[in-house]
Amino acid sequence: MFDKTSRRKLLATAALAALALTVGLGAGETHAQSGEKVTLKLANSQWLDALRGKNLWAAVSKYQETNPNVTLEQEAIPSAEFADKLTTEMGAGQGPDVAMMQEGLFYAIADAGFLVDLSAAADGARLNKSNENGVIDGKRLGVAWQRAVYALIYNKPLIDAANAKVPTTVDELIASAKAASAATPGVIGFTARHQINDFSGWFMDFQSWAYGYGVNWVDANGKLTINTPEAVAAITAFKKTYDAGIMPIGDSFPTQRTRFKEKHAAFSIDNSGGTLNIASGGALQSGDLYAAPMPFKNPGAHQQIFVGVSSHGKSQKEAIAFVKWLIGPVGQQALRDASGPDALATDVPVSDAYSKTNPWAPTFVKLAETSRSTLIKGYEVETAQIMRFVMQAVEKVILANADPKTALAEAQSAIDKQF
Secondary structure (H helix, E strand, O other): OOOHHHHOOOOOHHHHHHHHHHOOHHHHOOOOOOOOOEEEEEEEHHHHOOOHHHHHHHHHHOHHHHOOOEEEEEEEOOHHHHHHHHHHHHHOOOOOOEEEEEHHHHHHHHHOOOEOOOHHHHOOOOOOHHHHHHEEOOEEOOEEEEEEEEEEEEEHHHHHHOOOOOOOOHHHHHHHHHHHHHHOOOOEEEEOOOOHHHHHHHHHHHHHHHHHOOOOOEOOOOOEOOOOHHHHHHHHHHHHHHHOOOOOOOOOHHHHHHHHHOOOEEEEEEEHHHHHHHHOOOOOOHHHEEEEOOOOOOOOEEEEEEEEEEOOOOOHHHHHHHHHHHOOHHHHHHHHHHHOOOEOOOOOOOOHHHHHHOOOHHHHHHHOOOOEEOOOOOOOOOHHHHHHHHHHHHHHHHHHOOOHHHHHHHHHHHHHHHO
């Protein structure tokens, strides 16, 4: 899946140097005898999520009920620090036994040789298409944990109070957001990431704008194509929304999500995992939260999280056995109950009762059928580096009123020199 250029751009230099130390670690693939106590450390930023983290941990902890010799232990790492910490740990031959990783990090960790083959775990499982990118160079190195698709979410009572329509275009989004703010004092019309200091989250969020306007980032021959009419249109639409006075400029996205949770925001474009957080444990009742397709012509993006087993672990067979349980019927049902409408490794349906209580859920389930990865096909390992140039162009447009085509031309030139 990766060409020679891709393989030269892997992890940090320190991580690559440490890779040599992992040769021969296969001899450390111990398997506990029956009854021997084993501890498996599971790394995931979601363990820190309010309410959802507790529910997800309770779901995976059910494994211990039928495997009393295994103790599961959290490695809870804040999302902003997760990639750097995991890269550093695994580059030093340390780290967790099992990790739940965003797709971009998964590709980098896999390409560095830090993950083991999960074919034995996947054997017999009814894996769906959310697992496709878990196969690299013909080897199953990951299985899906969750796929969180993006949608337009809205506070229905605020929209109804403004007699505003659910938008299907950016112009309608601006109009409805302004109407909601006018009808209810103190309400923010629309929330969205918009700052380069939140780069990792912003570039993934922005992919829905790009894809929505028909962007691919590569042409039919796999050449990176950044400065296209479609990309110009996407940035122009984002700039128009940014300038419309409906966004809380300067607020971090966690702050914006909290405001939505407290019933102080009308619309947002967010993924299903973020929406589950908004709908859980706040002033906004889940029954008042709704979702709709994004106000773009084409399908948007999803964030994908994969489960991988570390090649550094001392209990790899036990870790693989845990993954096998996780993607089996019992594990998947436990995850469904904790994951809202996120797509899972197998097709476990969202219950009618859940959809009735959470009317936003069915839209996310439907949109996941056509959503696209935030990673650029053929440049999975380098996507973040490429999108850094793109998002710097977006920043120039929204902050300095740069011409979108000129800003993208500069990004294209810089990308061509590097890639």
